[in-house]
Amino acid sequence: MLLIPCPYCGPRSEEEFSYGNEAHVPRPKEPEKLNDAEWAEFVFIRSNVKGVFLERWVHSHGCRRWFNVARDTVSYEILAVYETGAKPPKLEMRRAV
Amino acid sequence: MMPRYSIFSLLRNALSYHEDWPEAWRSPEPKPSYEVVIVGGGGHGLATAYYLAKEHGITDVAVIERGWLGGGNTGRNTTIVRSNYLWDESAALYEFALKIWEGLSQELNYNVMFSQRGVLNLAHNQHDLRELSRRINANRLNDVDSEFLTPAQVKRMVPLIDLRAGGRYPVLGATLQRRGGTGRHDALAWGYARGADARGVDIIQECAVDGFRIQNGRVAGVETAKGFIGADKVAIAVAGHSSVMASLAGFRLPVTSVPLQALVSEPVKPAIDTVIMSNAVHAYISQSDRGEFVIGAGADKYVGYGQRGSLPVSEETLTAVCELFPCLRRMRMMRQWGGIVDICPDASPIIGKTPVDGLYINCGWGTGGFKSTPGSGWVYAHTIAKDEPHELNAPFSLDRFRTGYLINEQGAAAVAH
Ligand SMILES: Cc1cc2nc3c(=O)[nH]c(=O)nc-3n(C[C@H](O)[C@H](O)[C@H](O)COP(=O)(O)OP(=O)(O)OC[C@H]3O[C@@H](n4cnc5c(N)ncnc54)[C@H](O)[C@@H]3O)c2cc1C
Ligand SMILES: [Zn+2]
Secondary structure (H helix, E strand, O other): OOEEEEOOOEEEEHHHOEEEEEOOOOOOOOHHHOOHHHHHHHHOOOOOOOEEEEEEEEOOOOOOOEEEEEEEOOOOOEEEEEEOOOOOOOOOOOEOO | OOOOOOHHHHHHHHHOOOOOOOOOOOOOOOOOEEEEEEEOOOHHHHHHHHHHHHHHOOOOEEEEOOOOOOOOHHHOOOOEEOOOOOOHHHHHHHHHHHHHHHHHHHHHOOOOOOEOOOEEEEEOOHHHHHHHHHHHHHHHHOOOOOEEEOHHHHHHHOOOOOOOOOOOOOOOEEEEEOOOEEOOHHHHHHHHHHHHHHOOOEEEOOOOEEEEEEEOOEEEEEEEOOEEEEEEEEEEOOHHHHHHHHHHHOOOOOOEEEEEEEEEEOOOOOOOOOEEEEOOOOEEEEEOOOOOEEEEEEEOOOOOOOOOOOHHHHHHHHHHHHHHOHHHOOOOEEEEEEEEEEEOOOOOOEEEEOOOEOEEEEEOEOOOOOOOHHHHHHHHHHHHHHOOOOOOOHHHOOOHHHHOOOOOOOOOOOOOO
16 A cells, blocks of 8 residues: 655545556647547556556645655655656666566 | 366366476577567457467467566456447447457367346436437447436446435436447467467567667567567557557657456345446446455546556445445455556557558557457457558558547547446
8 A cells, every 4th residue: 555745735644545557648739730640649558567666646635735756666665756737757667578 | 388277277287287288388598580469468369369360370470578478558458348339430349340250269279258237327417418329329220239217227237326316426327238248358468379379370479679670661579578589570569558569660659558447345145246347437337256346446637657556536436426426335346457548539549551661550449459359359460461451440540640530539538448
C-alpha cells in the first residue's frame, strides 16, 4: 500500500487518491489536424514503464487537487512529488526488463 | 517418442515407486537459430508452439522463458473458464477456446482437470439484472449456452450464499453458463509443453530475452541471457511485460500493467461445487480439489510490476465475500499473491502483427486470458505460420486503436475474468 505525500495535505493512504496514469502527455494543440494514428497515440497509448514512471494523481478524498509523482513501478518507491505544470525533477530514469 | 500416460503406465511405475518416470520435456541448450522463437513460456506461448508444430508442421521452434514454465499469470490465476462474452468477436474466440478445452485432456494425453461445474455471475441491482439479461440474449444468438437463474435457483445451487433481505449485496438473480468451470493452471502449461517438446520444440527456461535484433525493419533474432538467438520470426507472449518487450523493439502498446490478486483459504470439506462471480463487487470464488476456497480479487489502480498487489484491494474483496457468504467469516487465508496483468483500454486482447516485419504480439489478455489459452495459441500459431491473422483474431489487431473498432468487454468493475 502506498503512502502518497500530497504536496498540499501531506502523506496520506493511497485509498484517498485516484490515478491519472502517465504525466506530461501533451494535449494536441491543433486537434483538427490530427490523423487517426496520432489520435490513437494521444488517447490510448501510454509508456507503461517498468522503472521510474512520471504519473498523475488526484487527492479525490482530500484537497481534490492534481499533482505529479515520480515513482519506481518495481520497488514502488516514491522519488519525487511536484506540481502539475512543473518540469519533472532531475532523476535517474532507470528502466528494468 | 513420448511415452503415453495411462492406467498401465501408472501401474508399471508404481512398481518402481514412481522413481523412473521419464522427464516430461527436455531442457536443451538453445541452437544458434530457429525458424520461430517464442518469447514467454506461459500457457499462451507454449500453446502457440504446440499448434505451430501440430497444425502447421513448423517444428524448428524455441520457447524462451525467463523463469520457469507457467510461473507468470498462468500459474497465478483463479482458473475460471467460460465463454459468455458480450460481443460477437469475443464470443467467437472464447467459445472456440472452450470447445478445445472440452477435448484437451484427451488430445494432450495430459489431465488438465477441466471441470465443467458451471459459472454463475450475480446481479446485485436493477442495472446488473438488465446488463446480464442482455448478455444472455447476446450469448444465445452466438450459440453460447447461457441461462438466467432466479434468487431461489441460485440458493439451490449455492446453499452457502446469504440471500436474506437487507444485505449489502442483495442477489436479484444470476446468469449461468453450465459448460464453464475451472481447469488446472499449471497442468495446462505442462501439457502443452510436453506436447510441443515431443514434436521437436526446444523449451528453454531461465533465459530472459533482453533485446531484439532488427535489420531493415525486419526481425532477425533475440538477445538473451544465453547470447544471441537468430530467428526468421519472433512471437511475443509475455503478458504483463508486453510494453517492455515492445519498447525494446521500438514500438508502443495501448496496455497498462497492474498486479491482479488472488487468495486461497485453508482447505475444508466440499462446500461450493460451482464458480460464483460477482463483477460488481470484485469477488470470485470456487473451491479447489484440495478443498481451498480460491478467491479472485481486483487489480491495483496504478501501474505496477510488483507481483503482490495492494492491501485495500484484497480487503475490499474479502469484505464482499464475507457479506455474500457469512459462514466463511472465520476462514483463514493461507496464501495471497499477485500477477502482472496487461490490460487494454477495451479489455480485449491484441493478437497479430506489429510494426516490425516478422515480429508478432499476443497480449492484452489482462485479467481473463487463462480460459482462452488453447484458442489464443491456435490463432496465434496460424497468424505466425501464414503471416496473416485467422478470421477469429483479425478483429483483435493492434490497428483497431487507430481505426476505432474497439471490442469493449469492460465489465461493471472494469475487470473481466
Ligand atoms: C490473480 C489472477 C487471477 C486470474 N484469474 C483468471 C481466471 O479466473 N480466468 C482467466 O481466464 N484468466 C485469469 N487470469 C488471467 C490469466 O492468468 C492470464 O491472462 C493468462 O494466464 C496469460 O497467459 P500468458 O501465457 O499470456 O502469460 P504468463 O503466464 O504470464 O506468461 C508470460 C511469461 O513470459 C515470461 N517473460 C516475461 N518477460 C520475459 C522476458 N524478457 N524473456 C523471457 N520470458 C519473459 C514470464 O516469465 C512468463 O512466464 C488471472 C490472472 C491473475 C494474475
Ligand atoms: Zn491533498
